[in-house]
Amino acid sequence: MSAGAINAIQLNEKVEQGVFLLDVRNPEDFADWKIEGKEVRSINIPYFDFLDDNENIYGQLPADEEIVVICAKGGSAKMVADLLDEKGFQASYLEQGMQEWSQFYRPVTVMEDDNLKLIQVNRLAKGCLSYMLISGGEALVVDPNRHIEEYLSLAEQEDAAIKYVLDTHLHADHISGGHELAEKTGAVYYISSSEMQGSELSYEPLEKQGMLEVGRAEAKILAVPTPGHTPGSVSVLVNDRYLLSGDTIFVGGLGRPDLGGKAAEWAQALYDTVFTTIASLPDDVLVLPAHYAEASEIRREGYVGAPLGEIRGNNEVMRTANRDRFAEKVAHAVGATPPNYEEIVEINRGAASASPEKATELEIGPNRCALHHG
Structure with a gap:
C-alpha cells in the first residue's frame, strides 16, 4: 500500500479548509519559500532525517489527521508519505512538489455589476497578482x-x-x-x-x-x-x-x-x-x-x-x-x-x-x- 498523490488544485482546497503540511526540503529552502495560508500548519523535517530511522521525529506529527508531504519535485515527498503510511499515519503528497505549486493560479472575482466584472488571478506560490x-x-x-x-x-x-x-x-x-x-x-x-x-x-x-x-x-x-x-x-x-x-x-x-x-x-x-x-x-x-x-x-x-x-x-x-x-x-x-x-x-x-x-x-x-x- 502507498500514500495517495494530490495535485495543486486539490492542495489549494485543503489549504483553504485547513491542513497540516510536512515539508521535507532543506531548512534553508523551507525558510526562504513555503506554502502558507491562514489555516495552514506546517513543519519542516528534512527528508534525510527519515532515512536515519529516528523514531522520535514521528512524535512531531499528528496521528489523527491527514498529513500532506511537500518537497521540491515530488519524489522525496512520495517516499516519506509511503513511510508515514506504513506507520499508520494518514498521508498524501503533492505529486510534483513546489514546482507544481509555483504554477497554480486561482481566479477570484473582486467585483461585478451590470457594466464591469473585475477578476484577480492569484498565483499563490509566487504572490503574483x-x-x-x-x-x-x-x-x-x-x-x-x-x-x-x-x-x-x-x-x-x-x-x-x-x-x-x-x-x-x-x-x-x-x-x-x-x-x-x-x-x-x-x-x-x-x-x-x-x-x-x-x-x-x-x-x-x-x-x-x-x-x-x-x-x-x-x-x-x-x-x-x-x-x-x-x-x-x-x-x-x-x-x-x-x-x-x-x-x-x-x-x-x-x-x-x-x-x-x-x-x-x-x-x-x-x-x-x-x-x-x-x-x-x-x-x-x-x-x-x-x-x-x-x-x-x-x-x-x-x-x-x-x-x-x-x-x-x-x-x-x-x-x-x-x-x-x-x-x-x-x-x-x-x-x-x-x-x-x-x-x-x-x-x-x-x-x-x-x-x-x-x-x-x-x-x-x-x-x-x-x-x-x-
Missing part, C-alpha cells in the same frame, strides 16, 4: 504571468474576447505572458516605452494612451503614471474606483526602487508618486497590487487589496511627508534582490528567451518586490 477586466464581451488583462492558458481559459469561461493586454512595468521576479498573450489573441500589447528600450518586441507605448475603453463606456481604464519602482511604472485607475497599482503600492508597503541601481533617484520619484499623483485619490479607492508578501493580506472575500485610506493609515512611509526622510527610509529598506532578476528582465524585454523548463527554474522562490513598513 494579475487582473482581467470584462465589459460588454471585451477584456483587458493586466500583468499576466507566463502561463497564458490560464487567461485564455478564463476569457473563454467569461465569453469575452481579450482586446488589450497591459504590463504595468517590466517585471523582475517572474516572466510576463503579456506579449505572448497579445500575439495569441490579436490583442494590443501596452507597456511604457521607457521599460522597453532596445527591445524588438512589438508594443504600443502606454504613456501615449491616457484612456482605454473596454466594452461599455462605463468601463474606462485610465493609465496613471506612477514612477518609482521602475521609471516607466504605471497604475491603472478603473472607473475612478479601483487602482491596479502594479508594484508601486502594496497592501503592506511600497515598491522597491533599487533594481535599476538608482535607489536614491527612484526613491525621489516614488515620493512624487505618493504625495502628488496618488495624493489626489480618495481614501475609498480600492488598491489592487501586482504582488503580496503574506497570506494574511488575502481578505476574507478571497482577494488581495485594501482601501487606499487604510493603506495610508497603516503605512508609516506613506505618511512621511519630508522628502529626504522618505527617500532615506525607502532606499535603505530594500532587502534581498529577486533571484535571477537580471535574466528575467532581459527575457521580459525580449532580449533573451527561455524554455519552459528554464523559465520554471528561474521563477522558483517567492517574490521580493514589496517594501513593508509598519
Whole structure:
C-alpha cells in the first residue's frame, strides 16, 4: 500500500479548509519559500532525517489527521508519505512538489455589476497578482504571468474576447505572458516605452494612451503614471474606483526602487508618486497590487487589496511627508534582490528567451518586490 498523490488544485482546497503540511526540503529552502495560508500548519523535517530511522521525529506529527508531504519535485515527498503510511499515519503528497505549486493560479472575482466584472488571478506560490477586466464581451488583462492558458481559459469561461493586454512595468521576479498573450489573441500589447528600450518586441507605448475603453463606456481604464519602482511604472485607475497599482503600492508597503541601481533617484520619484499623483485619490479607492508578501493580506472575500485610506493609515512611509526622510527610509529598506532578476528582465524585454523548463527554474522562490513598513 502507498500514500495517495494530490495535485495543486486539490492542495489549494485543503489549504483553504485547513491542513497540516510536512515539508521535507532543506531548512534553508523551507525558510526562504513555503506554502502558507491562514489555516495552514506546517513543519519542516528534512527528508534525510527519515532515512536515519529516528523514531522520535514521528512524535512531531499528528496521528489523527491527514498529513500532506511537500518537497521540491515530488519524489522525496512520495517516499516519506509511503513511510508515514506504513506507520499508520494518514498521508498524501503533492505529486510534483513546489514546482507544481509555483504554477497554480486561482481566479477570484473582486467585483461585478451590470457594466464591469473585475477578476484577480492569484498565483499563490509566487504572490503574483494579475487582473482581467470584462465589459460588454471585451477584456483587458493586466500583468499576466507566463502561463497564458490560464487567461485564455478564463476569457473563454467569461465569453469575452481579450482586446488589450497591459504590463504595468517590466517585471523582475517572474516572466510576463503579456506579449505572448497579445500575439495569441490579436490583442494590443501596452507597456511604457521607457521599460522597453532596445527591445524588438512589438508594443504600443502606454504613456501615449491616457484612456482605454473596454466594452461599455462605463468601463474606462485610465493609465496613471506612477514612477518609482521602475521609471516607466504605471497604475491603472478603473472607473475612478479601483487602482491596479502594479508594484508601486502594496497592501503592506511600497515598491522597491533599487533594481535599476538608482535607489536614491527612484526613491525621489516614488515620493512624487505618493504625495502628488496618488495624493489626489480618495481614501475609498480600492488598491489592487501586482504582488503580496503574506497570506494574511488575502481578505476574507478571497482577494488581495485594501482601501487606499487604510493603506495610508497603516503605512508609516506613506505618511512621511519630508522628502529626504522618505527617500532615506525607502532606499535603505530594500532587502534581498529577486533571484535571477537580471535574466528575467532581459527575457521580459525580449532580449533573451527561455524554455519552459528554464523559465520554471528561474521563477522558483517567492517574490521580493514589496517594501513593508509598519
